[in-house]
Structure formats: structure tokens, C-alpha cells
Amino acid sequence: MxxxxxxxxxxxxxxxxxxxxxxxxxxxxxxxxxxxxLMALMPQYGDLRDDDNFAVLVDDVCTLVELxxxxxxGVNLERTTTAARCQTxxxxxxxxxxxxxxxxxxxxxxxxxxxxxxxxxxxxIEAHFKNPRYIYLYRDGRDVAVSFRKAVVGEKHFYHIxxxxxxxxxxxxxxxxxxxxxxFFSISYEDITGSTEQVxxxxxxxxxxxxxxxxxxxxxxxxxxxxxxxSTLWGNVTNPVLSSNTRKFLKEASKEDxxxxxxxxxEVLDQLGYERCYVSPGEELLxxxxxxxxxxxxxxxxxxxxxxxxxxxxxxxxxxxxxxxxAIQARVSSYSRYALSRS
Numbered sequence: 001m002x003x004x005x006x007x008x009x010x011x012x013x014x015x016x017x018x019x020x021x022x023x024x025x026x027x028x029x030x031x032x033x034x035x036x037x038l039m040a041l042m043p044q045y046g047d048l049r050d051d052d053n054f055a056v057l058v059d060d061v062c063t064l065v066e067l068x069x070x071x072x073x074g075v076n077l078e079r080t081t082t083a084a085r086c087q088t089x090x091x092x093x094x095x096x097x098x099x100x101x102x103x104x105x106x107x108x109x110x111x112x113x114x115x116x117x118x119x120x121x122x123x124x125i126e127a128h129f130k131n132p133r134y135i136y137l138y139r140d141g142r143d144v145a146v147s148f149r150k151a152v153v154g155e156k157h158f159y160h161i162x163x164x165x166x167x168x169x170x171x172x173x174x175x176x177x178x179x180x181x182x183x184f185f186s187i188s189y190e191d192i193t194g195s196t197e198q199v200x201x202x203x204x205x206x207x208x209x210x211x212x213x214x215x216x217x218x219x220x221x222x223x224x225x226x227x228x229x230x231s232t233l234w235g236n237v238t239n240p241v242l243s244s245n246t247r248k249f250l251k252e253a254s255k256e257d258x259x260x261x262x263x264x265x266x267e268v269l270d271q272l273g274y275e276r277c278y279v280s281p282g283e284e285l286l287x288x289x290x291x292x293x294x295x296x297x298x299x300x301x302x303x304x305x306x307x308x309x310x311x312x313x314x315x316x317x318x319x320x321x322x323x324x325x326x327a328i329q330a331r332v333s334s335y336s337r338y339a340l341s342r343s
């Protein structure tokens with residue numbers, strides 16, 4: 001069974017995937033973000049019915065997995081075998097094949113892809129997989145924004161974070177309305193931290209697997225240790241659930257930032273049951289072009305500041321995958337120039 005976790009980063013997804021990974025019949029590896037990184041490049045691979053073109057795609061996906069900041073222990077992605085597992089010649093099929101392999105290695109019948117950006121590829125996922133299940137993980141967007149401010153990944157200005165957060169939540173909520181509760185499970189970060197065992201039992205019923213008390217001991221696992229060692233982003237996963245890790249924005253964000261977020265994302269905050277602090281419905285701020293240009297400049301400044309403060313080893317681990325994508329783009333660009341010169 002294929003499970004896709006969807007939503008927005010900085011919402012507790014590594015915490016949840018480590019809990020899921022404790023279940024004997026479920027494997028939830030750290031994600032290489034296959035669809036997010038390669039979907040936009042797919043037209044450049046050409047006709048995948050061509051054996052050589054498909055072999056290049058398979059090799060690129062396998063290499064992306066092999067360069068993951070948190071390695072997939074014990075998984076050997078032999079290219080020919082991976083290609084043979086694909087029932088169709090598509091990126092989704094290769095993604096399925098590599099996840100099937102880590103499930104096989106771990107003796108699991110179910111795998112979970114934790115790449116929350118998959119919320120942007122729901123039509124493709126629905127078209128390829130037969131009855132996939134989704135775990136929609138969400139968190140108060142203002143706390144998400146505070147967390148992104150400190151992270152090496154993502155946007156940094158509350159305007160940009162609110163815009164992206166709103167879009168992702170709406171995509172997930174729309175999917176839930178279309179497919180119903182048999183395949184769609186909503187869970188909030190606040191529920192995980194406030195009623196951990198109760199929520200985990202409910203999720204296990206949704207997945208059709210027995211609850212295992214080891215889920216609460218996720219922080220003792222080897223996988224949690226490896227994740228924490230790979231990046232400061234995941235340092236908390238070697239600790240028990242932090243029940244007080246909510247509504248941090250009240251202390252760590254300015255009133256101006258909160259007003260910006262509530263003006264952009266207020267309707268979705270309301271829909272998810274989060275109380276607004278400053279901006280009532282109908283009183284949202286309107287931002288002019290010069291406001292947005294100012295936000296853009298501040299966003300870039302904050303990104304550069306975080307980059308300069310981030311641990312070099314952390315950046316280098318991330319750079320390995322980024323370099324692969326750059327190499328793929330350069331290869332595609334070179335091929336396109338060659339094709340044009342031949343025409």
C-alpha cells in the first residue's frame with residue numbers, strides 16, 4: 001500500500017514519519033523529494049518508450065535517492081532491476097519502484113512517502129496509483145512561519161510563507177473533499193503533541209494496521225539518530241514529543257508579521273480552526289506592488305543570512321542533491337542546443 005504525506009514542511013512531518021517507521025509493516029524513509037525535484041524536468045527526457053531515455057531517468061532517480069542527506073540503509077538500487085519493476089514508463093512508476101524496494105528490504109507491506117510537496121502532484125499520483133492513501137498533516141501556519149525563519153530551507157518572509165502555506169492547505173483540503181475519509185486522514189501537529197497516543201491509535205485504524213506502543217519511542221530509534229545527525233533541522237527528533245511546542249509565534253513573531261500572515265491566510269486559518277489574533281475576517285490588509293517588492297527584498301536578505309549561519313556540513317549534504325539537479329538541467333540544456341543545431 002502506498003501512503004503519501006501531504007501538507008507543508010515545518011509541520012512535524014519528520015516526527016510523524018519516525019513514528020510511522022516504528023510500525024512493523026510500514027517503512028517511512030527520509031524523502032529524496034523525487035516528484036518535487038524531477039517532475040518539471042520530465043518533458044526534457046524525451047519519449048520514455050525509448051530504452052535509453054528511460055534508462056537515464058531511472059539512473060537519475062536512483063542517484064537522487066543515493067545522495068539523500070539521510071541514507072536509505074541497506075537499499076541497493078540496481079538500475080536494470082529498478083527499471084524492470086516499473087509497470088509503466090513514467091516518473092511515478094520509477095518513484096514507486098524505489099519505494100517498493102525499500103519496503104522489500106525492510107519486510108514491510110506499506111511504504112510512506114513523506115515529501116509534503118507531493119500535494120502539488122495529486123492528479124499525477126491519483127492517475128498512477130490504485131487507491132493511494134493520504135495523511136494530511138497541518139500545523140498553525142504562524143508557527144510554521146516562525147519555524148521557516150530559522151530553517152535553511154524555504155521562504156523567510158511571512159508574506160511568502162503565508163502565500164505558499166495557503167495554497168498547499170487548499171490543495172489538500174480539496175482532495176479530502178473529493179476522495180473522502182476512506183483514503184484521506186487529517187492530523188494536526190497540535191493533536192500529535194497534545195494527544196499523542198490517542199491520535200496514533202486513530203491513524204493506525206485508518207491504515208488498517210495494529211497500533212504499536214513503540215511509536216512513542218521513535219526518538220530512541222537509529223533512524224531518529226541518523227536524521228538528527230544529518231541536519232539541525234531535525235535535531236528535536238531524538239527527544240520525546242515536545243508538548244509545549246505550539247503557539248510559539250506569540251513570542252517569536254512581531255505583530256506586523258502576524259498581521260501579514262493573517263491577512264494572506266486568514267480564511268484557511270479559520271477553516272482549520274485556528275483563532276486569529278489581530279486581523280478579523282473582512283479586515284485583511286491589502287498589499288500594493290511596492291509592498292510586495294519590499295517583502296521580496298527582505299525575503300532574499302533573510303535567506304542569505306540563514307545560509308551564512310548554517311553548518312557547512314549540513315549545506316554540503318544538501319548540495320549533493322542540488323548539484324545532481326543542476327547537472328541534469330545542464331545536460332538537458334546541452335542536448336537542446338545540439339538538437340537545434342541539427343535542425
